[in-house]
Amino acid sequence: MAKLKISDLAKIKEQVTASTSLREGGASVKVTVHMGTCGIASGARTVLNAVMDELEKSARKDVIITTSGCMGLCSAEPLVTVEKLGEEPIKYSYVDDPKMRQIFNRHVLEGEIQTQWVLAKGSEQ
Amino acid sequence: MKRFRQHMLICGGTGCQAAGSVAVKDALVKEIAKQGMADEVAVVETGCNGFCAMGPVMVVYPEGTFYVALEEKDIPELVSEHIVKGRPVERLFYKEPKTKEVIPDMLDIPFFAHQQLIALKNRGILDAESIDEYIARDGYKALAKALTEMTPEQIIAEVKTSGLRGRGGAGFPTGLKWEFCSKSAGEVKYVLCNADEGDPGAFMDRSILEADPHSVVEGMTIAAKAIGSHEGYVYCRAEYPLAVYRLQLAIEQAREYGLLGDNILDTGFAFDLHIYQGAGAFVCGEETALMRSIEGKRGMPRPRPPFPAVAGLWNRPTVLNNVETWANIPQIIQNGGAWYAAIGTEGSKGTKVFALTGHVNNIGLVEVPMGTSLRSIIYDIGGGIPKKHRKFKAVQLGGPSGGCVPEAHLDTLCDYEAIAKVGAIMGSGGMIVMDDSTCMVDMARFFMDFVQEESCGKCTPCREGTRRMLQILEKIVEGHGEPGDLDTLEELAPMIQTSSLCGLGQTGPNPVLSTLRYFRHEYEAHIHDKKCPAKSCVALLEFKVNEEKCKQCGLCFKNCPVDAITWEKKQPAAIHLDKCIKCKTCFENCKFDAID
Numbered sequence: 001m002a003k004l005k006i007s008d009l010a011k012i013k014e015q016v017t018a019s020t021s022l023r024e025g026g027a028s029v030k031v032t033v034h035m036g037t038c039g040i041a042s043g044a045r046t047v048l049n050a051v052m053d054e055l056e057k058s059a060r061k062d063v064i065i066t067t068s069g070c071m072g073l074c075s076a077e078p079l080v081t082v083e084k085l086g087e088e089p090i091k092y093s094y095v096d097d098p099k100m101r102q103i104f105n106r107h108v109l110e111g112e113i114q115t116q117w118v119l120a121k122g123s124e125q
Numbered sequence: 126m127k128r129f130r131q132h133m134l135i136c137g138g139t140g141c142q143a144a145g146s147v148a149v150k151d152a153l154v155k156e157i158a159k160q161g162m163a164d165e166v167a168v169v170e171t172g173c174n175g176f177c178a179m180g181p182v183m184v185v186y187p188e189g190t191f192y193v194a195l196e197e198k199d200i201p202e203l204v205s206e207h208i209v210k211g212r213p214v215e216r217l218f219y220k221e222p223k224t225k226e227v228i229p230d231m232l233d234i235p236f237f238a239h240q241q242l243i244a245l246k247n248r249g250i251l252d253a254e255s256i257d258e259y260i261a262r263d264g265y266k267a268l269a270k271a272l273t274e275m276t277p278e279q280i281i282a283e284v285k286t287s288g289l290r291g292r293g294g295a296g297f298p299t300g301l302k303w304e305f306c307s308k309s310a311g312e313v314k315y316v317l318c319n320a321d322e323g324d325p326g327a328f329m330d331r332s333i334l335e336a337d338p339h340s341v342v343e344g345m346t347i348a349a350k351a352i353g354s355h356e357g358y359v360y361c362r363a364e365y366p367l368a369v370y371r372l373q374l375a376i377e378q379a380r381e382y383g384l385l386g387d388n389i390l391d392t393g394f395a396f397d398l399h400i401y402q403g404a405g406a407f408v409c410g411e412e413t414a415l416m417r418s419i420e421g422k423r424g425m426p427r428p429r430p431p432f433p434a435v436a437g438l439w440n441r442p443t444v445l446n447n448v449e450t451w452a453n454i455p456q457i458i459q460n461g462g463a464w465y466a467a468i469g470t471e472g473s474k475g476t477k478v479f480a481l482t483g484h485v486n487n488i489g490l491v492e493v494p495m496g497t498s499l500r501s502i503i504y505d506i507g508g509g510i511p512k513k514h515r516k517f518k519a520v521q522l523g524g525p526s527g528g529c530v531p532e533a534h535l536d537t538l539c540d541y542e543a544i545a546k547v548g549a550i551m552g553s554g555g556m557i558v559m560d561d562s563t564c565m566v567d568m569a570r571f572f573m574d575f576v577q578e579e580s581c582g583k584c585t586p587c588r589e590g591t592r593r594m595l596q597i598l599e600k601i602v603e604g605h606g607e608p609g610d611l612d613t614l615e616e617l618a619p620m621i622q623t624s625s626l627c628g629l630g631q632t633g634p635n636p637v638l639s640t641l642r643y644f645r646h647e648y649e650a651h652i653h654d655k656k657c658p659a660k661s662c663v664a665l666l667e668f669k670v671n672e673e674k675c676k677q678c679g680l681c682f683k684n685c686p687v688d689a690i691t692w693e694k695k696q697p698a699a700i701h702l703d704k705c706i707k708c709k710t711c712f713e714n715c716k717f718d719a720i721d
Contacts, residue, residue, distance in 0.1 A: 002383075003382065003383025003388070003391070004382045004383050004384065004390060005390060006273065006390050006391070006392075009260055009265055009266060009269060012257055012260045012261065013261045013263070015257070016257045016258055016260065017261050020258065020261065032249070036331075036332055036336060036367070037328075037365075037367050037368075038332075040367070067252055067254070068248075068249050068250060068251060068253065068336065069247075069248055069249060069253045069332065069336020069337065070248060070249065070332045070335065070489075070490060071248050071249025072236075072237075072240070072245065072248060072249070072489045072490045072492075073236060073489045074328075074488055074489040074490065075487055075488035076489075081249070091231065119231075119234075120230060120234050120237070121230060121231060122231035122232060123231060123250070124237055124240070124248075124249075124250075
C-alpha cells in the first residue's frame with residue numbers, strides 16, 4: 001500500500017462510503033455483530049459464526065457482515081444491528097446462535113423483523 | 126373442474142401442524158358444511174408458508190386476507206363473519222411489527238437518549254479493525270489539519286480553549302500540560318498513553334481501544350506535532366488482550382498508510398508508536414511508575430518535581446494522557462476548542478465517559494455532558510435499582526481513590542469540583558451503584574484491601590499505614606471492633622494522605638473517610654451493637670426464626686448442612702446458634718422471609 005497524501009483521505013472516504021453504504025455497494029443488508037470484550041464474553045463469537053454459516057447456506061451475495069466494538073449497553077450483549085436498504089437499522093439484544101439464525105432467515109432474507117428480540121430501531125447519530 | 130367462490134388456504138406445514146392447524150382445518154370443514162357452503166368454499170391444506178412463528182396461518186382468496194395464530198374456537202366466528210357476511214375478522218390479522226408502538230426508536234430509549242457522544246463517537250458503528258472505515262468517518266482529517274494548517278502553538282491554544290482536563294482522574298488541564306512540555310528544552314520528547322486502567326469496575330479505556338483505536342493513535346500524533354515529539358508509547362495492561370490486538374493492528378495499518386512513521390501524509394513530520402504491555406500492577410497507572418515500567422525497571426513512583434513535562438520517560442520531556450483524553454483530541458482539533466468548551470459546566474468542559482456497574486439495571490458505558498446529575502445517570506440512563514424491594518444506598522465514584530455519594534447528594538452534577546466537594550472524585554469514570562444490601566464498612570474494607578495489596582511498598586506511610594487501616598476494618602467487620610477504632614482510622618488517614626509518595630497512598634484512605642462521613646452509624650453499629658445494618662457481614666449475623674412468619678414447612682430444617690435446625694410438623698423451626706455456621710442456607714431457602 002502506498003503512503004497516503006492528504007488528498008487520499010477524501011478518496012478513501014468516498015470508496016469506503018460506497019462499499020459500506022448499502023445504496024451504492026450493491027448490498028441490500030448489513031449485519032453488524034458488536035464484538036467488544038463484553039460482547040465476546042457473552043457469546044458474540046458464536047453469534048458471528050452462526051450468521052456466517054447462514055449466509056453461506058443462503059448463497060446471497062448482497063449481505064455484508066461486519067463487526068464493531070461495544071455500543072455501550074453491555075448488560076444486553078450480544079447485540080446485533082441489522083440494516084436494510086432504505087430502512088432504519090434495527091438493534092437486537094441478547095442474541096444467541098438460534099436467535100441469530102432466525103433473525104438472518106426471517107429478517108435479513110425475508111424482511112420480517114423479529115420484534116420479540118428487538119431492542120430499538122435507529123442509531124445514536 | 127368445480128369452481129369455488131372462495132378458497133381458504135390453511136397451512137399444513139410442520140410448524141403450523143404443531144401449533145394446531147389440523148384441528149383448525151377440521152373445524153373449518155365442519156363449520157362450512159354446517160352452514161351449507163361446502164359447494165361454494167374450498168378448504169385447501171398447503172405446505173409451509175414460512176411464517177411458522179405465527180401459525181396456524183391461513184390465506185383467504187380472492188381477497189388475500191391473511192389470518193394468523195388461529196384457534197379452533199375462532200372458526201365459527203370467522204366463517205359466519207368473513208365467508209357469510211363478507212366482513213374479515215380484524216382481530217385475527219397479522220399485526221405489522223414495524224410500527225412505532227412496537228419498536229421504540231433508539232433515541233426514545235432513555236439509556237441512549239441522555240448520552241452525548243464525543244470520545245465514543247464511533248462506538249458500535251465502525252469496524253474497529255478497518256482503518257478505511259475510520260477514515261470514512263472523517264478519521265485522520267484532524268491530523269491532516271494539524272500537520273498542514275496549524276503551528277504547534279495553535280494546536281496547544283486550541284486544546285487550551287477547549288478546557289479539556291485529564292480524563293484519567295486528576296483533571297489537570299490537558300493544554301497546559303502540553304504547553305509545559307513544548308517549552309521544555311530537549312531534542313527528544315515522548316508522547317505516552319496511559320491505558321493501564323486498574324480501578325475495580327472501570328472499563329472505559331478498554332472499550333475505547335477496542336471500538337475505536339485509531340482515535341487514540343490520531344490524538345497522540347497530533348500532540349506529537351504540538352510538543353515536537355517523534356516517538357510514543359501506549360502503556361496497556363496485558364489483561365486487555367483484545368484492546369492490545371486491535372491497537373496493534375491500528376498502528377500497523379497507520380504505518381502502512383503513512384499515517385505513522387517518517388514523512389506522515391507527505392508533510393515531512395515523523396512520529397511512531399509502540400505498545401508496552403504492563404503486567405497489571407495498579408501502581409503503574411501512576412505516571413512516574415508507568416514511565417519506570419516502560420524503561421524496564423520495577424514500576425515504582427518517584428517524587429515530583431521534576432514533573433514528566435520536564436523530565437519524564439528516560440528523563441526526557443514527556444506528555445502522558447489517558448485513553449479517553451486522547452480520543453477527544455481529534456474532534457477538538459477538527460471542530461475547534463470553542464465547540465468543545467460550549468459543552469459542560471464552568472470548570473469542567475465537554476463530556477465524560479462512565480462505566481456504570483453494580484446494582485443498576487443498564488450496566489454499560491455511558492458518555493454524558495459534564496453537568497449531568499448523578500441521579501440522571503443512575504436513574505434515567507441506568508434505569509435505577511433492579512430489585513424492587515431494595516433501595517439506593519450510595520454510588521462509589523473514582524474506585525479505590527474515590528469516595529461514595531449517598532442519596533442526599535445524588536443531585537450533584539458531574540463536575541470535577543462539585544464531586545470533590547461531596548467527598549468523592551471524578552476519577553477515571555468508574556461508577557459503582559450500591560443498594561441497601563451493601564455494607565459500607567465492608568465496601569471500605571474491600572477497597573482498602575485492594576490498595577494495601579497494590580501498594581508498591583516503596584514508602585512507609587502507604588505500605589504500613591494501609592495495612593494498619595485494613596487490619597482495623599477487618600476487625601470491625603468480624604465483630605471485634607473496639608470503641609477507639611474509629612479514632613485510630615481518622616488519625617491514620619490524614620497521615621497516610623499527606624506523607625505518601627504518590628497518588629495511590631495519598632488517595633487510598635478516601636473510601637474509608639467518605640463512608641465514615643456519610644455512614645458513621647454503620648461503623649458504630651458494627652462496633653457497639655455488634656450488628657451489621659445491611660445484614661451483609663456474616664460474622665455479625667445471628668440467625669433466628671421469626672415465629673409469626675414461619676409457615677412450619679421445614680425447608681430450612683431439610684437444607685441445613687450441619688443439623689443446627691430442629692423442626693417438627695406443625696411446629697415453627699428453631700435454630701441452635703451453638704451449631705450454626707452462618708452459611709445463610711436457611712435464609713436463602715426460606716420462601717416466607719421468616720429467617721431474621
